[in-house]
Amino acid sequence: MKRHIIVKIALIVVYLVLFVTMFCTGRSHTALIDNKGAEDGSYEAVASMKVSVDGSKPLEFFKNDRDLFPVKGQTATIKIEFKDGTPAKTFKVKIPFKSDAVLISIPKLIAGLDAVEHFEM
Numbered sequence: 056m057k058r059h060i061i062v063k064i065a066l067i068v069v070y071l072v073l074f075v076t077m078f079c080t081g082r083s084h085t086a087l088i089d090n091k092g093a094e095d096g097s098y099e100a101v102a103s104m105k106v107s108v109d110g111s112k113p114l115e116f117f118k119n120d121r122d123l124f125p126v127k128g129q130t131a132t133i134k135i136e137f138k139d140g141t142p143a144k145t146f147k148v149k150i151p152f153k154s155d156a157v158l159i160s161i162p163k164l165i166a167g168l169d170a171v172e173h174f175e176m
Contacts, residue, residue, distance in 0.1 A: 084126045085156040087174055088133070090116045098166040103138035106161065116161070126150060135161060 086108060092100040105113040108124040109132055116122070124131075129150050136143045146164050148171050150157055156174040163170035 086124045086126045098162045105136040
């Protein structure tokens with residue numbers, strides 16, 4: 056009888072762990088990639104670049120451009136290829152769990168600032 060109860064409890068724990076893992080890794084978000092400089096001039100927009108998120112097809116961005124990328128999970132890998140010969144850069148950003156959409160500023164990423172903001176669609 057004791058063994059039967061222990062097996063049931065263990066099975067429930069395994070199901071809960073599996074549920075939480077699938078929920079966190081399968082959660083999708085919308086990432087708006089932004090290439091706008093600061094009004095105060097503390098960081099500038101990139102003149103021309105290609106951006107890919109989580110290995111997606113790279114999209115070309117110019118100053119003041121913004122585009123959408125679907126992101127699955129709680130982190131996104133952003134690869135930036137500059138058109139002016141600057142070496143490519145790769146960033147890993149953490150997506151807040153409760154946000155359905157986030158705004159990610161490429162100029163802020165390059166400047167080392169907090170680049171991820173909640174975005175209401």
